[in-house]
């Protein structure tokens with residue numbers, strides 16, 4: 551048993567009911583290893599792309615694992631890109647997701663029941679943003695586990711009613727873990743800006759930001 555699992559990055563902070571931030575949760579070598587995997591994911595069979603929302607390309611580019619997300623549904627095949635099936639959801643990510651829940655104070659039952667089956671992997675360049683939205687295309691209300699690598703961003707974490715106030719602006723840095731479930735699972739959230747040139751050396755990325763959100767779709771084939 552690890553008595554002090556957060557030794558490297560400090561204790562997780564409770565941001566709202568069901569929402570937790572664990573700074574520096576991923577070690578630098580873990581971050582760099584994940585960036586290496588990211589380079590493989592973007593190589594296909596489904597290339598990274600900017601999803602189109604009502605005819606407009608998002609500024610963020612996304613590649614998916616397990617299930618492919620397109621506004622506003624999950625499919626196995628990337629029918630809005632090239633029709634290919636997305637890469638499988640890796641086992642190591644299931645384990646990482648469970649570790650994330652365990653280390654943010656979730657119960658053994660919640661940890662054991664957590665079986666993420668999709669990841670949206672976003673790449674933000676210096677000027678990319680993400681507007682306030684809810685993650686609500688999943689049928690399961692299991693927590694979303696979010697990992698950040700590369701440049702810092704300002705993450706706006708809001709309320710479950712609307713895109714406006716009250717919200718909390720947080721700086722997410724390379725290696726940070728953010729988990730939102732329970733009463734916060736359907737909170738609006740977004741990325742208001744990227745802070746260029748803030749990525750730590752040796753995190754694997756020299757420019758931009760990667761964010762991985764793993765989720766449980768609640769879908770079966």
Ligand SMILES: O=C(O)CCC(=O)C(=O)O
Pocket residue numbers: 670672680685696705739740741761763
């Ligand atoms: O980049 C982030 O930290 C958030 C990404 C996000 O909200 C999403 O992919 O739905």
Ligand SMILES: [Fe+2]
Pocket residue numbers: 683684685739
């Ligand atoms: Fe989201």
